[in-house]
Amino acid sequence: MDVTKSNFQTVLEALDDELENASFVSIDTEFTGLNSTEGRSNKLSSLDTPSERYKKVLNSSPQFIIIQFGLSIFRFDNSISKYVNKTYNFYIFPNTSTLPGLPDTKFLSQASSLGFLASQGFDFNKLIKEGIPYLNLVNEEKLRVILEKKSQSLHLHSDASSSQLSEIPADQKRFLNNITSRVETFLQNEENEEKRNAVLELHCNTIQNELIFSHVKSRYPNLLFESSKKTCNGCTVIVKKTGIQKSKTEPSETDSYVAEMQKVEDNVGFSRIIRKITDSGKLVVGHNMLLDLCHILGQFCAPLPEDYDDFKGMVNTFFPRFIDTKVMATTKPFRDLLQNSALDRLLNSLLAAPFRNIEVIPATGFPSYTDNFKNHEAGYDAFITGRCFVAMANYLEDISSSQSKTAAVHESLLVTPFYQKIFMMMVPDIPYMTISGPDLEPSREHVFHVTFPSEWKLQDIFHLFSVHGTVRVDWTGDTSAFVTLHRKENSHFVLSAMAESKLPVGCSVISYQAYLNRKSQIATLSAEVPDLSSRKRLSSPVQCNTSDVPSPKKTREDVKNMKLNKEQFVVSANWD
Amino acid sequence: MDVTKSNFQTVLEALDDELENASFVSIDTEFTGLNSTEGRSNKLSSLDTPSERYKKVLNSSPQFIIIQFGLSIFRFDNSISKYVNKTYNFYIFPNTSTLPGLPDTKFLSQASSLGFLASQGFDFNKLIKEGIPYLNLVNEEKLRVILEKKSQSLHLHSDASSSQLSEIPADQKRFLNNITSRVETFLQNEENEEKRNAVLELHCNTIQNELIFSHVKSRYPNLLFESSKKTCNGCTVIVKKTGIQKSKTEPSETDSYVAEMQKVEDNVGFSRIIRKITDSGKLVVGHNMLLDLCHILGQFCAPLPEDYDDFKGMVNTFFPRFIDTKVMATTKPFRDLLQNSALDRLLNSLLAAPFRNIEVIPATGFPSYTDNFKNHEAGYDAFITGRCFVAMANYLEDISSSQSKTAAVHESLLVTPFYQKIFMMMVPDIPYMTISGPDLEPSREHVFHVTFPSEWKLQDIFHLFSVHGTVRVDWTGDTSAFVTLHRKENSHFVLSAMAESKLPVGCSVISYQAYLNRKSQIATLSAEVPDLSSRKRLSSPVQCNTSDVPSPKKTREDVKNMKLNKEQFVVSANWD
Incomplete structure (x- = not known):
């Protein structure tokens, strides 16, 4: 069901009951753009640490906005032993009036993203004329x-x-x-x-x-x-x-x-949906959720914090129980059964053997989404994310040796290991961010940082490491790259071999750890010149030390009183 | 006539003949946003110099883009002694593909601007799906x-x-x-x-x-x-x-x-329309043209220069003969005859006495724009801008004492004083930028810069100057303002009177000239610390010295080889 300004109030009023009765909800969003590719320091790397990855997202996408939000509510009906579904597709657009107190939002769009959405039938006229406004806590407080x-x-x-x-x-x-x-x-x-x-x-x-x-x-x-x-x-x-x-x-x-405060409520608009989802305490399922979560928090809750551990706290506050189906799909046993974890292909795979066909019944008054219909509409994508979750959870139940199998798989203990993990694209040894505790810290002893003359090509790097077997190269600039040995057992010989043979002119090889130490030194020096450090934020140092256990969940009061990076505005709104 | 990707090539091919036969053209544009109101230093002031105003535009609007361009071609038909009109309304949107070499443009939108356009019936779906792409010289050269x-x-x-x-x-x-x-x-x-x-x-x-x-x-x-x-x-x-x-x-x-170079031509797209207009040498008429010209130049020609005199050179290169109807409407004799110079109201006034009713005939195949129809569609606004120009030029002919009156008023000598002048909003003593030569330099001896405690209100400033008559106050911050005497003859007494009476604590009054000198000193100091000056660009000093005559017209070669501020990319494209 499409939700715009005209039917928003009705949907909002019904939502408390809907959520109360829900087994779990799944969500998806559409943005005006994905990434600012400018600036090499923001390019994703297969060696990013979770903290680095968060900083890259923070630096590259905050000016894009969510323009569509899919909320798919799944309720397990014991009488038929099936999930019944209601899916809402919200059109969201910032306030367009110029009344005092309301932000006249300026947002960034990426031409290719809008072109893609238009080609998928996204209705931009409906969006701008009928989109539901929103305010995060900071703007709500200002108003x-x-x-x-x-x-x-x-x-x-x-x-x-x-x-x-x-x-x-x-x-x-x-x-x-x-x-x-x-x-x-x-x-x-x-x-x-x-x-x-x-x-x-x-x-x-x-x-x-x-x-x-x-x-x-x-x-x-x-x-x-x-x-x-x-x-x-x-x-x-x-x-x-x-x-x-x-x-x-x-x-x-x-x-x-009272009239003025009603005006505030009206303008908080879509943000109230997120607050209701948080308050419901229900399991939230998404697919490849990093950008979704960052945008949802920044746009509807409060500006994103600079610090990665604060981000974890903020996620735990607003989404105390979530599962990322891309983490599931790329973890054993699914990793070996599925060719591709992109959402539409994932669904296709899960519709065939060895997976059981899952029937989800649309609730009365809600149209049925035919398969492969409306790809990249947030509502549809939220719906199939929920279906994928049920299909995979079912499979876990099917193959488990436990005696008491459940069809209400959102309650299955077998899915709990996937709670509070966000998929990290392209990082083989840290496939997800762990939001509820310390992140994975894999050994990177087989990784080396190499600098070389600008005329070097991939072949030259392959050649330099040829005696140690095949390698993976991750460029970090025109004259530097990370080199990862495929044969980890050769790791200990690399530096000594390099020291014995003469390295080509203008070339140096150091261990990953030495590289981290060097970056850390630079960071310390920068921090001593505060002005320098603020301007150098984009090339902030690698922070691999994740042994400090983050506060797993901030209280809502913590978040409200947190000093927020964007505007240094102390949030003290009371929306309980 | 709406022009999109589907009929662009046909329109483009016909345009050489259309322009060859044209008497003059009028233009108008629609943007995704108007101004970034953040930052007090970018607020328009009634005491802005032309150079300051240009810098404010440069700092506040370059990330917005033109999404609709109106081109209205007027041809004087001697046989009927009337203007015949063809109006084109181009939908313009950056390239949406991600092919190598083509920019994936990220642009800013202002929610209120898009909301306004949507309320006027602007079709955003058509824009994104069917908009004509463009490349400026820098991006063309890269491709x-x-x-x-x-x-x-x-x-x-x-x-x-x-x-x-x-x-x-x-x-x-x-x-x-x-x-x-x-x-x-x-x-x-x-x-x-x-x-x-x-x-x-x-x-x-x-x-x-x-x-x-x-x-x-x-x-x-x-x-x-x-x-x-x-x-x-x-x-x-x-x-x-x-x-x-x-x-x-x-x-x-x-x-x-050849195939690759055709790909370049296709992607230069709408920019070729601007090049054809330039090459035609025909008079270009616009209304309140500053933002239009800045956006047209930056988006379709080359990045705007930092320097105001370079901007003048660039305007003269691409628009060697233009008239801003808002300059006409706010100059005698029209200033005294017209209540309001906003485009739609201007047209209404010009349709009544003492102005002669102007009949403009739509060319065969072109629909007639009914009055007050499609306000804020770029094509319609371009058309009525042209009509307003003809109406005002006609009036000048009507009241002139010359014997040889012409109905082909685009050739009238009486409009030549309006050539190459851009309207400057809100600056009573410098109502326009003079693009073809040095700007006006009015005396501002009756202007004073006042600093005061933050709790001061307008009343306190009125009180401070009460013995010198009424004043106009232009705030420049929470604790400072320009004060302009209505009675100029009192100017010489202000400072001596202030020196004699005791000024309130925390209050100071200096002359406008002293203020300029102080800012100039700060600018010199900043320039000596290059890092500081670059970060302080938004609050760059007042540059009132316009006595250096700018190069009135740069050759196209000059512009091509100009070091451009945005990307430091030397433009050397050959599109003659």
Whole structure:
């Protein structure tokens, strides 16, 4: 079911019950772009540590936004021993009005990503006209503060006498007379025609803006005067009637406060869905979730922290129980049974033997997604992610030697080892981030860091290591690369052999550990010159020491009071 | 007439004749966003100098893009003594493919701007699916170089023996066999079914990518192997047949070169329209053109220069004769006759007395734009800009005392004073940038720079200057503002009066000139610490000294060889 502004409130109100009854939910998102490929330091490497990978994501994708969110709710029906499904496909777009307190979001798009989505039938007109707005905690708090101030000043102003009015410059008197007459006409028309949403826009320059507030506003206590954002064209003052004024009595402080706080709730919009998912405590299933989680947290919860361990804490707070089906699909036994773990191909494989065919019943009023239909629509992808999870969990039950097998596989103990792990693309020896504890720390004694002249090609590196067998090369620049021996047993001979034979001019080979130490030294030096370190963030040092156990779960209070990197804004919103 | 990918080639081919016969053209553009309001230093001020204003535009809007371009061609038909019109409305979107050499453009959008366009009926689906691509000179040159290299290496590779093949790692042999078999199948299917546009995508990691090129490609001289951009998902090698291979003979070097260069032309796309407009030498009319010109130049010509005088040179090169109707509308005699110079309101005023009704005839096959129809569609706005120009030029002819009046008003000598002037919003004493020579340098002796405690309000500043009459206040921060006296004759008393009376604590008043000198000193100090100056660019000093006459027109060669600020890429493309 597509969800836009028009049916959002209905869906939102039904969601508490839906989630209460859910067995698990699966999610997927679509973004306006994937990666900023500029800057070599942000390129993914097969030797990235989890902390490095997180920093690369942080540096390359925060300006892209989620424009579609799929939420697929699976409920195990004991009477038929099958999962019943409701899938929602939310269109999400930042607030497009320019009212004070609301961010006028500027976001990045990647032409290829939008082109791809358009080719898959994504409706961008629907997105921009009907997309549901959102606010993260920081922007919600800003709006709340502004509206509270406004609500207070409304009452202060009505108390103040008009004796302290500023002098009207001679050349502005005609302007003010004109404005007053337009406001009178607006007030008259408004009452006659009952156009309750009508607004009057007064375009003016900065000084005229001040004059409207000091000389015109005070005469019309039943009208709301709002100063819109300043643009190239000067300022705009928006005049309107509020619903409260309909009663022809002065709004009480409480009424006006309630109205303003409702405005906050309305603009928090889609973020409330995420808060409900968190509050439900239900298992959340996704596929290849790193970008999804980063974008969901940053866009709907709070700016992402710089520190990887803080990120783990934040994930544990908002997604206390999740499974990444790509981690499952690339782990034994599935790794040996599946050719490809890309979502659409994964589903195809799971529909054939040795996997059992899984029937998922669409709930009443929800259309059935035919297989291979609507690939890359967030709702559809969320749905098939859930199906893949059920299929793989079923298989684990099927092959287990346990006596008590369950069809309600979301409760299976066999899936618990996959909790709180995020797939890490392209890193064979650390295939996932461990969010609930310390990350894997594989030995990299068979990895060497090589520097060489810029004219070197792959062949030259193969040649340099030829006596040690075949190698994998991961370029880190035009004149450097990591070299990984296929035959680990040769690791101990490399450096001594290199020392004996004469290395070519301009070439050096050091161990992975020596490379880490060198980077760490540079990082320490940079940290001593704070300014340098902030500008060098993109090439931050390799942090391989993951032995510090991260706080596995931050309390919600921790996150609220966390000093956030983007805006240094202390979040203290209360949304419990 | 809407122009998209599907009819672009036809329109392009007809355009030389259209422009040859044109009397003048008018243009308009729609952007994905208007301004980055972050950063106080980028806010427009009524005391901006032209150079400061240019820098503010440069700092705040380069990441937004033009997505619609209106070109309205007016031809004066002597037989009916009326203008005949053809209006084109181009949808423009960056290349969405990920082929090597083509930029995968990342661009910024402002939610409010897209929301506004959507509310006006802008079709974003059409834009993304059918928008015409473009390349500026820098990107065109990059593509040309890459395709030339490819064209050369194609022949080098076919000469090279396969004796120097790199060793195939044991664990990759199965992968390579699999790839070879898929390529064989592709080749077979392709020939049977004549699907000429079919491509085969081979997903792989970095080392497999190298292996495909070294071991598979050489066996299939009739297939094109292209390495697509690397993504999170690894690499993709795209395999396809070229048209040339249909003949079953080896393509000659010349044939292949021609095909590659045609690919460049196709991708230069919309930029060729701008080049044709430049080459036509025809008068170009726009309305409030600063953002239009900056975006057109940056997006379709070459990155904008840092230096304002270089910008003037660039405008003169690509738009050697233009008129900004907003400059006309805000200059006498129109200033006194028109209430508002916003385009839609301007048209309304010009349709009534004392202006003569102008009939513009749509050319055969071109629909007539009804008045007030499609506001904010670039084509419509370009058309009414042209109409406004004709109406105002007609009026100048009507009121002139000259004997020889002309109806072909684009030739009127009375409009020549408006050539090469760009409207400057909100600056009363410098209402336009003079692109063809030195800018206006009005006296600002009646302007003062005031600093004060942060708790000060407008009233406090009014009070400070109360003995000198009314003033205009332009805030430059929370604790500083420019104060402009309405009564200029009081200018000389301000500083001495302030010196005699005791200024409030934390308050200082200096002349505008002293303020400029102070900023200039800071700039000099910053320049001596290059690192500091580069980071402080947003708050660059006021440059009021416009007495250096800018080179009024750079040759096209100058622009080509200009060191461009964005990428430090020397442009040397040859597109004459």
